[in-house]
Amino acid sequence: MKTWFFLCLAVRLSYICILMNNKKPSAFLAAVRCAAVLIVIGILTGCKNADSNSGGEATVKDSAAQAQKFRFPDIPDSLTSVKSRGTYMAVHFWDHFDFSDTSLVHVPTLSEQAYIDFIDVLVNVDTSAVQPAADALFGKAAANRRMTDYFLSLSEKYLYNLDSPFRSDEIYIRMLKSYLKSPFADRNSAMRPEAHLESLLKNRMGTKAADFSFVTTDHKSHNLYSINSEYTLIYFNSPTCPVCHETLEQLKASPVITQAVADNKLAVLSVYPDTDGKLWMEHRSDMPRNWIYGWDEDFAITEHMIYSIRTLPSLYLLDKDKKVLLKETTPEAVERYIRR
Numbered sequence: 241m242k243t244w245f246f247l248c249l250a251v252r253l254s255y256i257c258i259l260m261n262n263k264k265p266s267a268f269l270a271a272v273r274c275a276a277v278l279i280v281i282g283i284l285t286g287c288k289n290a291d292s293n294s295g296g297e298a299t300v301k302d303s304a305a306q307a308q309k310f311r312f313p314d315i316p317d318s319l320t321s322v323k324s325r326g327t328y329m330a331v332h333f334w335d336h337f338d339f340s341d342t343s344l345v346h347v348p349t350l351s352e353q354a355y356i357d358f359i360d361v362l363v364n365v366d367t368s369a370v371q372p373a374a375d376a377l378f379g380k381a382a383a384n385r386r387m388t389d390y391f392l393s394l395s396e397k398y399l400y401n402l403d404s405p406f407r408s409d410e411i412y413i414r415m416l417k418s419y420l421k422s423p424f425a426d427r428n429s430a431m432r433p434e435a436h437l438e439s440l441l442k443n444r445m446g447t448k449a450a451d452f453s454f455v456t457t458d459h460k461s462h463n464l465y466s467i468n469s470e471y472t473l474i475y476f477n478s479p480t481c482p483v484c485h486e487t488l489e490q491l492k493a494s495p496v497i498t499q500a501v502a503d504n505k506l507a508v509l510s511v512y513p514d515t516d517g518k519l520w521m522e523h524r525s526d527m528p529r530n531w532i533y534g535w536d537e538d539f540a541i542t543e544h545m546i547y548s549i550r551t552l553p554s555l556y557l558l559d560k561d562k563k564v565l566l567k568e569t570t571p572e573a574v575e576r577y578i579r580r
Contacts, residue, residue, distance in 0.1 A: 308347070310354045311336035326365035330373035333358050339383040345390045355394045359406050370411060374418040381422070388424045392433065395419070400436060402551060402568065409440050409567065416440075439548035449474075449562045450546045454511055454534030457524050462534065465562060469507035471500070472562065473574060476511050476547070476554040479523040484553040490571040492528060497571070500578050501530055509534060513541045513549060 313332035319325045337354065338344065344351045358377070362370050381387040392415075398404050399412035416437045419425055425433070443449050451465045464472070475491065477484040491497055491508070500506035508531040512520040520535045527533050541547050547554075550568065557566040557574050566573055 308344070308350055310350055310357075323366050326361065327369040330358075330361050330365045330369045331376050333361060333373065334377055334380050337380070339380050339387045342384065342386045345386065351390070352394060355391065356398065356406065359398060359408070359411065362411050363408065367410075371414045371417070374411075374414040375421070378415075378418040378422050382424065385424045388419070388422050389429075392419050396436070409445065413437065413440050413444075439550075442545070442548050443556065443564050443567060445564050445567050447564055449556065449558050449564050451562075452536065452541055452546050453538065454509075455537045456532065456534055457521060462532075464509070467507050467509065467532070468560075469504065470560050471506045471565075471578060472558040473497075473506060473508045474511060474554075474556040474558065475508060476513055476541075476549050476552060476556075478512060478514055478552050479519055479526065481552045483551075487553045487555070487571060488526065494571060494575055496575040496578055501528070506578060507532060511536060511541070513539070513547075513552075515539060 313329060313335050315325050315328050319328055334354075337351075358373075362373060365373075377391060378388065381391050395412060395415040398406045399408050399415060401407060416433045419433055420430060420437070449464065451463055453461055453463045455461050464474070475487075477488065497506065497508070501508060508528075510527050510531055510533050512535045514520075517535060517537065524533055536542070542549065547556075555566070555569045555571070555574065556564060557569060557577060559565055566577060
């Protein structure tokens, strides 16, 4: 994770330079950003590139496209506040990109790097600028289907992928809304984006989490809203999930979480959302005694999709009113929030 931190920091530094000085990043920062992006692209893409490139299909034949460099928008001198300059940068980010040149989709150091830089701009600007910026991108990409599909795929890769250091449900929601207004979002191509959007809007950060029932090992029925605590951490997991065991050990070893539970500041609700009640019962001893150990006996969470659990384990941090503070998060993020 330290590697991701420094890579993201390199990208961010270059944009502080732009927003404050209206200048392009220095050669050094640009080089660092380029290297960071190449590493990120390589990690997220994985070994499948080796197969796809073996036939030479992705070979760029247009050397002119390779030689191009991304041109950032020229922020007017009349805009002096960081907020106004950031908003202008976000909305006009793609003004000089040639969306009619589909060969650029094969130049990741230009198009994909630019998209990552765009995400970083959106993370740092006022939230009111994100939807107009997404609309501007997909409005320009509507020049052709290839570009529209390409930027939709980049949005999923970097904003929706749980392994991406740039993952952001809120930005991806806005990208999906913009895409779905595209003339190319027909019945077939819109199915996946619509499913993603529906999933992301469930138990969205800042909204009240959906209530659900669960049973404990004494066969008593309870519900989420009956838990009275300043914070509630929902830990969806399975006893047979190796990553769940790793996350469990992290949670148990955390002094911050352990102390918060001891002080009655945090309630940890472990929920098994699957069907094997016997397996769930056998693993009660895996959990600390002061955690709530529950099973979705009616399978409502998954069958009725009350929560969209993309992978196990899945962590949700709620406040005393059961508003979602963190969604599909990490033990480290939970610690940081509780320490605030």
